[in-house]
Amino acid sequence: MSNEVRLSDVSKVIRKKKKSFRKSSGKGKPSLPSPSLTAASFPLQRLYLSCLDVFKGVGTVPSSTDVQKVCRILDGMKAEDVGLSRNLQFFKTPSTAGVTPKVACTTIYQSEKFSLCIFFLPANAVIPLHNHPGMTVFNKLLLGKVHIKAYDLVNASNEIDSISPSKPKLACKKADGVFTAPCDTSVLYPTSGGNIHAFKAVTPCAILDVMGPPYSKKDGRDCSYYRDIPYDALPYEHEVMSEEERERYWWLEEIGVPKESEMQGIQYMGPQIIEISS
Numbered sequence: 001m002s003n004e005v006r007l008s009d010v011s012k013v014i015r016k017k018k019k020s021f022r023k024s025s026g027k028g029k030p031s032l033p034s035p036s037l038t039a040a041s042f043p044l045q046r047l048y049l050s051c052l053d054v055f056k057g058v059g060t061v062p063s064s065t066d067v068q069k070v071c072r073i074l075d076g077m078k079a080e081d082v083g084l085s086r087n088l089q090f091f092k093t094p095s096t097a098g099v100t101p102k103v104a105c106t107t108i109y110q111s112e113k114f115s116l117c118i119f120f121l122p123a124n125a126v127i128p129l130h131n132h133p134g135m136t137v138f139n140k141l142l143l144g145k146v147h148i149k150a151y152d153l154v155n156a157s158n159e160i161d162s163i164s165p166s167k168p169k170l171a172c173k174k175a176d177g178v179f180t181a182p183c184d185t186s187v188l189y190p191t192s193g194g195n196i197h198a199f200k201a202v203t204p205c206a207i208l209d210v211m212g213p214p215y216s217k218k219d220g221r222d223c224s225y226y227r228d229i230p231y232d233a234l235p236y237e238h239e240v241m242s243e244e245e246r247e248r249y250w251w252l253e254e255i256g257v258p259k260e261s262e263m264q265g266i267q268y269m270g271p272q273i274i275e276i277s278s
Contacts, residue, residue: 043081047073047210048109048116048273055114055212058219061136062212067187070138070210074185077208079142082108082118083270084206101125104264109273114212118268121146121201128258129198129226137188137211141181144205148186150175150194151228151252168234168251171196178202196226196252225261226252 050073054066062070079085101122108116119127121144129149151171174194175186188194199207215221229251231241241249 042271043073043077044108044116044271045274047077049276051114051116051210051212052276055136057113058134058213061189067136071185071187074138074140074208074210077140077142078182079206081271082142082208084118084142100260102262102264103127103260104266106266106268108268108270109275110214112213112216114210115214116273117209117211118142119199119207119209119263120266121199121205121207123201123204125201126260127199128260129196129228129252130261131196131224131226132188132190132211132215133221133224134190135195135211135213135215135221136190137209139186139188140208140210141179141183142206142208143181145178145180145202146205146207147178147200147202148175148197149173149228150188150197151250152192152195153252154249156191168229168253171228171250171252173248173250181205223261225255225258227255228252 047070050070054062054070056062101124103122103125104120106118106120108118110116121127129151151173154170154172175197179186186194188197213219213221215223231246231249231251234251
């Protein structure tokens with residue numbers, strides 16, 4: 001089962017109904033999860049429980065201690081922990097010359113405070129340069145090899161400049177290289193860490209995303225897209241910079257929603273999170 005979604009609509013992708021853990025109101029024993037699905041043996045469940053504790057809601061950023069806590073769990077996670085293997089039919093899809101393959105995505109869990117999603121990129125597929133307004137995001141490459149380019153705005157307040165959103169904004173490049181699984185989790189923050197980034201799959205790959213809070217157009221966290229322009233390419237008054245500095249600084253121009261942002265929504269069929277009711 002699949003449907004078309006955009007990057008900012010990933011939270012709406014259909015997913016299997018999850019189990020809930022609620023204590024019984026009667027005199028009998030509480031309904032407990034199977035021993036095989038306890039937090040100690042279920043990495044995805046540990047991640048979910050950690051996120052419940054770490055993400056406090058809109059306007060908050062996890063502390064460095066909390067970031068390390070989530071990273072430790074993600075760094076130890078494997079593709080099998082979310083039901084993936086290299087033998088998935090998705091990774092065997094033949095490429096068509098001149099056609100950019102479409103990215104697929106699935107949502108494992110979604111709440112107002114955070115979401116857990118997986119992006120599947122065939123070789124040469126791209127996720128265009130986009131931002132994460134007011135969000136903290138953890139990226140864990142589970143399978144494959146991907147090129148990542150990431151920027152931070154020099155003046156982060158420009159990110160919410162509604163007067164002239166199309167005016168190019170100066171940004172500093174934070175990453176521009178190829179990453180191969182297994183590798184450390186990357187973390188981006190509302191105004192640092194490479195909040196505006198793009199992906200291009202070198203080989204078929206799968207990326208687990210933890211986003212808090214998730215995109216929400218009604219709450220002012222819609223996804224914006226950009227194209228990067230070399231620092232010297234625009235007729236602005238330039239500061240005197242060394243060649244190395246000029247390579248670090250780029251202009252980001254906001255653009256309309258690119259065709260490559262359309263994704264195939266698929267149902268999550270991996271291990272199910274046991275939701276904890278408050």
